[in-house]
Amino acid sequence: MVALLAVELAALTAVDRAVADARALRAGRHYPEAIAEDLATAGRSGPLYLLAAGTTGQAATEAQSTLLDWAGALAAAGRVDQALDVARRVVAPDLLPAARRLRAQIALDDVRRLGAAGRFEDALRRVDQLRAAEPPADLAAQGEQLRPGLEVDAARERLTTSNGAVAALTYLDDALRRSPAGAAANDAQQALPGALLAAGRQRSAAGNPEQARALLRRCVDSYRRTPQAQLAAALLAAPVPVSGTLLRRDGTAVGGALVRLAGGYRRLGASGFALTGPFLTARTDGGGAFRIDRVPVGVPLVFEFLDQQGWELIVDDSRNPLYRVEAAALTPDDMGFVREP
Numbered sequence: 001m002v003a004l005l006a007v008e009l010a011a012l013t014a015v016d017r018a019v020a021d022a023r024a025l026r027a028g029r030h031y032p033e034a035i036a037e038d039l040a041t042a043g044r045s046g047p048l049y050l051l052a053a054g055t056t057g058q059a060a061t062e063a064q065s066t067l068l069d070w071a072g073a074l075a076a077a078g079r080v081d082q083a084l085d086v087a088r089r090v091v092a093p094d095l096l097p098a099a100r101r102l103r104a105q106i107a108l109d110d111v112r113r114l115g116a117a118g119r120f121e122d123a124l125r126r127v128d129q130l131r132a133a134e135p136p137a138d139l140a141a142q143g144e145q146l147r148p149g150l151e152v153d154a155a156r157e158r159l160t161t162s163n164g165a166v167a168a169l170t171y172l173d174d175a176l177r178r179s180p181a182g183a184a185a186n187d188a189q190q191a192l193p194g195a196l197l198a199a200g201r202q203r204s205a206a207g208n209p210e211q212a213r214a215l216l217r218r219c220v221d222s223y224r225r226t227p228q229a230q231l232a233a234a235l236l237a238a239p240v241p242v243s244g245t246l247l248r249r250d251g252t253a254v255g256g257a258l259v260r261l262a263g264g265y266r267r268l269g270a271s272g273f274a275l276t277g278p279f280l281t282a283r284t285d286g287g288g289a290f291r292i293d294r295v296p297v298g299v300p301l302v303f304e305f306l307d308q309q310g311w312e313l314i315v316d317d318s319r320n321p322l323y324r325v326e327a328a329a330l331t332p333d334d335m336g337f338v339r340e341p
Contacts, residue, residue: 026069031069034063061095064092068098068102070086107129114126118157120150127144148175148188151172151178154168155191197231200219204235209331216236239297240331242261242325243333244338245289258281259303260281262275303321305338
């Protein structure tokens with residue numbers, strides 16, 4: 001019995017020494033080594049460690065606490081992602097509130113650092129991380145207060161890049177949604193006309209005329225007195241090309257023929273009609289293809305071709321024009337194959 005007690009006392013002494021070593025390592029900022037020492041101590045169990053049971057349990061808690069110190073040190077050294085990863089390893093129930101606050105504070109401090117460095121989109125991603133980490137309410141609110149200003153700055157940066165206008169517009173709209181008044185809202189409103197104009201152009205260049213028209217109309221409707229709105233209106237009113245291919249009834253091409261689009265069509269009686277213009281003319285090439293540039297948008301036009309009897313309108317069985325065009329803004333129109341009667 002005495003011998004067993006002596007062994008247990010020796011085990012207790014060894015455990016106490018290991019705990020002291022871990023604390024010394026922690027004080028010297030050797031956090032991984034301190035954690036490894038504490039975890040090794042916490043793993044000691046069995047009859048020999050009955051007297052040391054409280055100390056081994058304490059070592060497990062201290063390993064978790066050292067994780068917090070290590071995370072703080074990593075953050076101070078600018079290794080923010082590693083710091084957050086280390087802080088997430090804290091699972092002790094008593095330390096979870098402190099770990100959540102530390103993670104949130106690390107993320108929030110990095111949001112400010114990234115914003116000051118002009119890395120606005122990185123800062124916004126860090127705000128998202130902060131929000132997703134179950135932060136304390138006060139730190140969550142601070143992060144969300146920073147978001148609208150960062151979004152405006154990110155939008156301005158995007159507007160200086162090619163094809164960045166649509167992303168910029170998303171940032172500006174979100175900034176206004178989150179903060180309808182204040183400095184960020186004022187800055188967003190000032191940037192929006194240019195963003196809408198640029199986004200409309202970007203969508204048009206990408207082959208999305210419907211989206212482009214919606215963006216440009218919003219620019220005109222919401223910021224009518226701005227230079228950007230005037231440019232948007234000009235784009236919406238700009239003429240577009242209309243093309244097609246003239247064929248005979250047998251499907252062969254009609255080369256060298258005069259064709260035109262005519263406006264002001266009006267039916268007269270059972271079979272007559274009148275045209276008042278405009279009249280836009282082109283000549284087909286050897287393959288029957290034609291292209292009429294600068295066709296006004298929103299104007300109903302009908303197709304005619306010139307034969308020996310004069311200009312002929314192609315009609316259906318009800319004597320209505322078979323080929324009609326009403327050009328849409330930003331959208332070149334292809335009439336496809338146009339067949340002579």
